Amino acid sequence: MRAGTDLDAELVEKAVSGDRQAFGRLVEQHYDFVHAVAWRWSGNASDADDIAQDVCLRLGAAIRGFRGTSRFRTWLYTLTLNAARDHRRQQARDDRRMQAYASEQATVAPPEDPDEEQREALWTAVRALPEKQCDAVLLVYAEGLSHQAAADVLGCSEATISWHVHEARKRLKTLLGKEAV
Amino acid sequence: MRDDFEKLSGLTPPKASAEARARALAAAMQSFDEAEKNSSATQGSSFPVRQSSIFNRIWSPIMNRKLLAGSALATLLVVPAAAFLTFELTRDGAPFGERAQEIALKDETRKDEKRQKPEPQATAKKAVAEERARQEAKTVETPVAAPVESEAAAPAADAMANSVARDSVAPLSATGGMQPRMTFLPAPVVQEEMQPAPEHNRERFGKAESNPVKSVVTDPVSTFSVDVDTASYAFVRRSLMEGQLPERDAVRVEEMVNYFPYDWPRPESAAQPFKATVTVTPTPWNGGTRLMHVAIKGYDVVRTQAPKANLVFLIDVSGSMDEPDKLPLLKGAFRLLVEKLKPEDTVSIVTYAGNAGTVLEPTAVKDKAKILAAIDTLQPGGSTAGAEGIDAAYALAEKAFVKGGVNRVMLATDGDFNVGPSSDEDLKRLIEEKRKSGIFLSVLGFGRGNYNDALMQTIAQNGNGTAAYIDTLAEAQKTLVEEAGSSLFPIAKDVKLQVEFNPAAITEYRLIGYETRALKREDFNNDKVDAGDIGSGHSVTAIYEVTPKGSPAVLNDDLRYAEAEKPVAEASPNSGELAFLKIRYKKPDGDKSELITTPVTEANTVPALVEAPEDVRFSVAVAAFGQKLSGVTALADYTYDAVIDLAAASKGADPFGYRSEFVNLVRLAKGLGGSKN
Numbered sequence: 065m066r067a068g069t070d071l072d073a074e075l076v077e078k079a080v081s082g083d084r085q086a087f088g089r090l091v092e093q094h095y096d097f098v099h100a101v102a103w104r105w106s107g108n109a110s111d112a113d114d115i116a117q118d119v120c121l122r123l124g125a126a127i128r129g130f131r132g133t134s135r136f137r138t139w140l141y142t143l144t145l146n147a148a149r150d151h152r153r154q155q156a157r158d159d160r161r162m163q164a165y166a167s168e169q170a171t172v173a174p175p176e177d178p179d180e181e182q183r184e185a186l187w188t189a190v191r192a193l194p195e196k197q198c199d200a201v202l203l204v205y206a207e208g209l210s211h212q213a214a215a216d217v218l219g220c221s222e223a224t225i226s227w228h229v230h231e232a233r234k235r236l237k238t239l240l241g242k243e244a245v
Numbered sequence: 246m247r248d249d250f251e252k253l254s255g256l257t258p259p260k261a262s263a264e265a266r267a268r269a270l271a272a273a274m275q276s277f278d279e280a281e282k283n284s285s286a287t288q289g290s291s292f293p294v295r296q297s298s299i300f301n302r303i304w305s306p307i308m309n310r311k312l313l314a315g316s317a318l319a320t321l322l323v324v325p326a327a328a329f330l331t332f333e334l335t336r337d338g339a340p341f342g343e344r345a346q347e348i349a350l351k352d353e354t355r356k357d358e359k360r361q362k363p364e365p366q367a368t369a370k371k372a373v374a375e376e377r378a379r380q381e382a383k384t385v386e387t388p389v390a391a392p393v394e395s396e397a398a399a400p401a402a403d404a405m406a407n408s409v410a411r412d413s414v415a416p417l418s419a420t421g422g423m424q425p426r427m428t429f430l431p432a433p434v435v436q437e438e439m440q441p442a443p444e445h446n447r448e449r450f451g452k453a454e455s456n457p458v459k460s461v462v463t464d465p466v467s468t469f470s471v472d473v474d475t476a477s478y479a480f481v482r483r484s485l486m487e488g489q490l491p492e493r494d495a496v497r498v499e500e501m502v503n504y505f506p507y508d509w510p511r512p513e514s515a516a517q518p519f520k521a522t523v524t525v526t527p528t529p530w531n532g533g534t535r536l537m538h539v540a541i542k543g544y545d546v547v548r549t550q551a552p553k554a555n556l557v558f559l560i561d562v563s564g565s566m567d568e569p570d571k572l573p574l575l576k577g578a579f580r581l582l583v584e585k586l587k588p589e590d591t592v593s594i595v596t597y598a599g600n601a602g603t604v605l606e607p608t609a610v611k612d613k614a615k616i617l618a619a620i621d622t623l624q625p626g627g628s629t630a631g632a633e634g635i636d637a638a639y640a641l642a643e644k645a646f647v648k649g650g651v652n653r654v655m656l657a658t659d660g661d662f663n664v665g666p667s668s669d670e671d672l673k674r675l676i677e678e679k680r681k682s683g684i685f686l687s688v689l690g691f692g693r694g695n696y697n698d699a700l701m702q703t704i705a706q707n708g709n710g711t712a713a714y715i716d717t718l719a720e721a722q723k724t725l726v727e728e729a730g731s732s733l734f735p736i737a738k739d740v741k742l743q744v745e746f747n748p749a750a751i752t753e754y755r756l757i758g759y760e761t762r763a764l765k766r767e768d769f770n771n772d773k774v775d776a777g778d779i780g781s782g783h784s785v786t787a788i789y790e791v792t793p794k795g796s797p798a799v800l801n802d803d804l805r806y807a808e809a810e811k812p813v814a815e816a817s818p819n820s821g822e823l824a825f826l827k828i829r830y831k832k833p834d835g836d837k838s839e840l841i842t843t844p845v846t847e848a849n850t851v852p853a854l855v856e857a858p859e860d861v862r863f864s865v866a867v868a869a870f871g872q873k874l875s876g877v878t879a880l881a882d883y884t885y886d887a888v889i890d891l892a893a894a895s896k897g898a899d900p901f902g903y904r905s906e907f908v909n910l911v912r913l914a915k916g917l918g919g920s921k922n
Binding site: 082084087088091092095096099103109112113116117119120121122123124125126127128131212215216219220221222 | 259260261262265266268269270272273274275276277278279280281563564565567568569
């Protein structure tokens with residue numbers, strides 16, 4: 065978490081009560097965080113832009129309803145994850161329609177570094193997991209949250225997070241084959 | 246594998262482009278301003294306002310912003326976008342709710358609703374009309390989408406006009422899903438079979454089909470246990486407030502009906518613990534049937550005569566309780582309850598999470614400060630170990646056992662019991678065993694997403710307690726303070742109802758609700774069979790839809806070979822009766838049941854529903870709503886509007902606003918109801 069938590073809290077409070085300027089600063093401060101999370105979830109920069117913008121929209125509309133009792137950062141995670149999920153669903157639909165027009169999507173150039181390549185494969189595999197598992201794995205491993213904090217973001221119990229991570233491992237094992245495990 | 250996962254943290258995300266960043270920040274400010282406008286606006290349609298943000302998102306990278314200033318142009322472009330949006334909404338299933346829930350805007354939605362309550366119905370109607378006109382204009386252009394649109398658009402517009410779950414949540418999230426691509430998409434051709442499966446809600450509800458229509462000739466007797474739980478109503482309310490129709494299995498009609506306080510005729514003395522009042526009225530949703538409305542009111546124990554209470558709060562403080570609508574709400578709720586208790590009552594607190602712990606040994610309520618301080622110290626953390634917690638709670642309850650008083654464990658949780666090695670069955674057995682030793686158990690449910698309604702209901706039923714679902718402090722006030730008497734002081738236990746219909750008068754019947762409470766006919770007289778309890782001042786309402794003999798609404802054909810027996814029935818001295826109502830109950834400390842019987846005759850009937858007492862009409866409205874939500878086909882043609890009219894006309898004094906709230910919920914459901922009405 066950032067150093068200026070107190071400052072943050074004050075800013076959040078002001079924004080919640082309708083202070084336009086405070087809200088502007090708040091969004092500015094957190095945009096990069098949202099963008100980074102969005103990027104991890106979507107895996108490409110232009111999607112991340114879209115998702116982050118969507119989160120900003122939601123923030124503007126919803127900030128007045130935010131209650132200081134839950135952490136702002138946790139809430140941001142939740143908003144971003146939801147936006148990413150919506151985005152993905154929308155995309156899945158669009159993709160299918162687009163296929164009627166475009167025969168092939170541009171393929172991403174494979175990275176040169178073999179280590180990077182393996183990592184990329186892992187990311188792809190993780191993103192292909194069922195939503196809940198994917199969210200749990202990314203929150204815990206990519207975002208470095210504790211199971212507890214991840215549970216707060218996803219609104220479930222800590223045990224559930226642990227279970228999702230466990231399931232994700234099991235599934236990845238079959239997905240990636242033995243050598244990757 | 247762990248190492249592999251850790252690689253995930255290695256990637257550094259690219260920096261966001263300055264352009265995207267600026268665009269996003271601008272969007273945020275715009276949406277912030279719009280939210281403000283919307284919350285202060287009292288009139289007019291928010292429709293174009295909302296859409297302009299979509300508009301902005303779609304076009305801002307392409308078009309010069311100055312063009313946006315022309316609101317006429319904006320409107321022109323918005324119309325097809327709106328139509329597309331509504332179309333998308335229908336294809337998407339129930340998008341309002343899912344997002345609404347996720348964004349966790351409960352408070353704002355609720356606030357908005359309150360603020361905008363006086364918004365005239367006319368606005369809503371106007372919005373619908375306008376929307377329809379737009380749809381019609383569009384029909385020519387997109388023949389494929391049109392039929393779906395016109396159905397979807399009306400509720401969509403209506404939901405907006407009704408202003409709940411609207412301002413910020415629903416249309417906005419729909420916006421979120423809309424990508425710029427839509428502008429050049431072809432008419433949708435691909436079916437949805439490849440779409441990711443809808444997310445599974447982990448809340449669990451006991452599954453029960455609605456009671457079927459039964460023929461009096463083959464099943465003359467209907468038997469069930471009373472149910473004074475109200476959890477289902479609070480749950481339904483929460484769903485709707487969040488912009489989502491509740492799951493069918495979450496709707497228990499009898500709990501919705503019984504949620505409301507009714508002023509049924511009261512018994513005169515404690516010697517007769519309750520009084521049953523039967524009213525027979527025409528059915529609003531079916532001209533060929535009648536409703537047999539059975540209302541039971543429990544005797545109200547005067548507070549000073551109330552027995553001494555020994556309460557053990559068993560509180561789930563697992564990590565998941567760290568949400569504003571869980572632990573903090575729970576603390577508030579228990580504080581309210583403590584205020585309500587008598588000085589000589591005792592309270593203990595046990596928490597469970599990771600390992601169960603006793604927070605407060607049995608303490609008399611006159612030492613209130615100590616109890617309140619103990620409540621304040623509760624902190625979330627750890628996972629749930631319910632079984633140990635329950636053991637500890639029962640141990641404390643036994644320690645402070647009040648003979649002849651109220652000994653009750655009040656379990657507060659947001660979800661599942663992690664019962665470790667023991668199964669749900671073992672847990673039930675334990676609770677049952679303790680119940681026999683005089684310690685009852687009630688359940689207070691909190692939060693959503695993980696709530697195991699089925700288990701909680703079973704636990705409460707086995708523990709002779711009530712299961713209540715608490716989503717707001719107001720609900721806590723209702724459950725724990727206004728109805729404290731009824732949930733704490735049972736006046737009768739194992740209360741069973743049996744109705745025998747007279748085949749000479751009634752051909753068919755259907756019990757509305759109580760699906761999870763059905764009993765076997767022979768269990769009525771079997772005192773060993775457990776049933777529901779009635780607390781001080783409780784009221785219980787059960788409604789049958791009955792089809793009189795000879796009515797055109799009869800569904801089952803006559804039995805060809807049953808003819809011969811009929812004259813016998815007609816000749817019997819009870820031929821003037823429609824049905825015969827029997828109630829069996831035990832005194833709270835008794836083992837032998839007692840019987841109350843009431844014949845139902847034409848004297849109980851009223852010729853028109855409007856002539857029925859207000860409370861009867863209101864409860865019928867609630868029953869109709871509950872059935873609609875649970876998808877009972879008999880009510881498919883009965884509109885939400887009719888429910889609204891019926892309920893609004895029978896609100897009565899409504900001192901706590903419960904009934905007005907109900908009417909609003911019906912409006913919400915109507916808005917969310919998709920193509921149905």
